[in-house]
Amino acid sequence: MKHTLQLWIRRVLIWRAQHLPMQHFIFVLSILTGLVSGLVAVVLKNSTHAIQAWIRSERFEDYYQLYYFAFPLIGILLTVALVRVFKLRAGEGIPSAIEAISRQGGIIPRSRMYTSFLTSAVTVGFGGSVGLEGPAVGTGSAIGSNLARWMRLGFKQRILLIACATAGAISSIFGAPVAAIIFTLELFSIDLTLSSLVPLLLASATGALTGLMTSDGSKLFYAEGIEAFDPINLPYYLLLGVACALVSLYFKRVFALSGRLVVRWNNPWAKAMTGGVLLGALIFVMPPLYGEGFGTIQAALKGDDWSILSQNWLGVEAGNLLMGIGLLIGLLLLKVTAASLTVHAGGVGGMFAPTLFMGSILGLIFVRSLEFAGIEGLPVVHFVLIAMAGLMAGTMHAPLTAIFMISEIGGGYPLILPLMMTSALSFFLTRSWDPNSIYTEYLSQRGRLWIQSKDKAVLTLLDMDDALERDLETLEPDSPLHECQAALARCKRNLVAILEDGRMVGYITWEDIWRAQREEHQEEINAKDAMKSAPARVQYGDPMDLVLSQMEKTGMWYLPVYHDGQWLGLVSKTKLFEAYRKQVQDLSHEG
Known part of the structure; x- marks a missing residue:
């Protein structure tokens, strides 16, 4: 099955490359994403309402006071059972989509294409006091993300298809295609360009049309007697x-x-019972x-x-x-x-x-x-x-x-x-x-x-390895001054790290050497006497916006990096800026 799917995807990609420009291909995918997301929203809504209708049927008519208490508890317990027994990864709907865009490069696990759908229908169907819009968005976003990955699209197109899925789901549920587009733009802070607006329009319109054609014509709510503003x-x-x-x-x-x-x-069972x-x-x-x-x-x-x-x-x-x-x-x-x-x-x-x-x-x-x-x-x-x-x-x-x-x-x-x-x-x-x-x-x-923030959002796509320098010259604190000179002459940077017991205790530059050479008895001066103390350290897993903030506070272009108490190297502001510029260029040139 997996091999057959890969074969069909390969054929589609070959046909696309021969017959269809990328922009037109994105239009087709946006319509498909809006259609699937709209159907997901409709099926989710109908499934939930079917569960609610069964609960409110005549068989429970004599116990309606009790089901207000019992069924929400049963729904939560069933949801937890589904998650644990089948090892489902139920996300938080809209927050999951936001996190995927901001910190995971728009990549959402395939399991999210069905987990939120199943668990939310049980939760809300049995009386959970929440809505279906978030799970519908979460399911649609996972479908959009994985469709983009199957079609070998880049980061920018993945984000766009996630946004199209969100617009399609919201438009299908509420029948409000314009509001669905605006919600997507406000939620994900997508740059409003012609290349992004047209797919969003297509997806939202398709989602609204799907909801309209598959519904019984009833609305979630409606207003009557609206008069002019006084x-x-x-x-x-x-x-x-x-x-x-x-x-x-x-x-x-x-x-x-x-x-x-x-x-x-x-x-989790105690939590489910208590809540x-x-x-x-x-x-x-x-x-x-x-x-x-x-x-x-x-x-x-x-x-x-x-x-x-x-x-x-x-x-x-x-x-x-x-x-x-x-x-x-x-x-x-x-x-x-x-x-x-x-x-x-x-x-x-x-x-x-x-x-x-x-x-x-x-x-x-x-x-x-x-x-x-x-x-x-x-x-x-x-x-x-x-x-x-x-x-x-x-x-x-x-x-x-x-x-x-x-x-x-x-x-x-x-x-x-x-x-x-x-x-x-x-x-x-x-x-x-x-x-x-x-x-x-x-x-x-x-x-x-x-x-x-656009700048910080790009920084979240970088990790420590993008700016970490490991191949550094190192010396011990008691190294004589002439060894410090030789080490600086060998290295490509104006800095030598001074290590003691696996920890960076300081660093020495040419400025420190020249200052030491003006001192009397310079032959007695060693690295410990001439070095500057090590600046504030950062951890290997720290986000890059925090690293850059530490650099700004200390005025340093290099900061020592530690992992589990061990020194790994120095994070360089120069390499960080280079990685940042490359990331911006990659995002700008995709599509």
């Missing part, structure tokens, strides 16, 4: 932007804290936390508080506005805890749906709070849609995606001005308080922080 409500929209920023910050802080509490359990039981308890108390929550989002858009609040067990009356606001606030605050417990206990899912869920509840809380204060007549659907955009801008650091996605999905183009203002304010405040998005925060917790 400038008199501008102060409320700005206040909502501040609220979105505060909730975004809360989202990221609680997500990180919940993760630290759960990961203390080293045993699953806590998740089940939360969902039992607040049933709207069950699953993705798009039904709750739809109810919020309609201003139907009662359909949301009636699912609790506290016996809240429909007309009790203050109690209703309190329960909505509790639902808002607990959603991020439920999502975090789902992921950190061993489940697989994304944060896209929880963000939309929390945004819709925040918009509803905002309107009801103003009504309680005596300010009535505000359009609920407007504030719910705009709060969803504001929370997306704050948590994901993707304000343009938020604006266009809510406009496309909810039909909110008449609200484009308040969408822009609220999203911009939420993004600005959140970014000022915390530079990480919910996705980069996830990587930061694991020491794999995404770097958006």
Whole structure:
């Protein structure tokens, strides 16, 4: 089978080289990637909904109160069992794609083409309080990465196909092709050129068309009764932007804290049981936390508080506005805890749906709070849609995606001005308080922080061997001055390392020799007397941006490199810059 596949790939590559320019080949691959990613998203969504329909069937009708508690736990345990028994490598969806681009040259393991798909369907199908968008992106990204490798494409084209897969998956799920492209650009910081824009357009359009042709015509949610923007409500929209920023910050802080509490359990089964039981308890108390929550989002858009609040067990009356606001606030605050417990206990899912869920509840809380204060007549659907955009801008650091996605999905183009203002304010405040998005925060917790600076991004593609010099002249500290002169004359560099017991204790240059020769009794001077002390050391596995930072701090062009306490050589700023220039040239000339 493997030999047959390789044979077909070879034939395709030969045919491509003879008949098709590379740019046109990329267009074909982008369409194929969008198609496959769109199908993955559709099958994942339908599989998950089939599991949910089975759980909610008549056979469990008499136990519906218990399944809110039991099934999320069962889903997490099944996910952990799948991962451990079949040794699956389930990634974190969007964070995995970001890390692959920034630190792994766009290479994603083949197993990721199916692991997130299988595990997320089980997690969300059984009630895990997360979304399917992240796993769909993770699966599609793995397909795009491996398709590029099979077609013998370079780094630049691998990144482009990963971006095409992301656009295709998001476009298929939400039916928002423009927002899908913008999300990809904001997420991966891809340079917007004609050679990258056209493939993204093709992939996103193909993904949206795939979702449209294979669906039953239903939408995740829709908005009715949208009217023109009334400038008199501008102060409320700005206040909502501040609220979105505060909730975004809360989202990221609680997500990180919940993760630290759960990961203390080293045993994966203990972690799954602990997180699953806590998740089940939360969902039992607040049933709207069950699953993705798009039904709750739809109810919020309609201003139907009662359909949301009636699912609790506290016996809240429909007309009790203050109690209703309190329960909505509790639902808002607990959603991020439920999502975090789902992921950190061993489940697989994304944060896209929880963000939309929390945004819709925040918009509803905002309107009801103003009504309680005596300010009535505000359009609920407007504030719910705009709060969803504001929370997306704050948590994901993707304000343009938020604006266009809510406009496309909810039909909110008449609200484009308040969408822009609220999203911009939420993004600005959140970014000022915390530079990480919910996705980069996830990587930061694991020491794999995404770097958006173009210069630093190139440095992450280099490793220590690219700048390490091993063939150096070395002397011992008691070597006489004439031996130091001879060693400097033999070496190609203006530096000789002074070693003692396998450690670099200093270095000597021609400047040190000349200074020593002016001293009296120079025949008694040895290397230890003339040398400079060794500068700050670096470790063999240190990232190159950290190495360059150490060089800038110490003013040194060379730094000693150690591995397990043993001196390996010197990392050279000259070689580092040469490797950097070569990497930039390679990336610029690909394609």
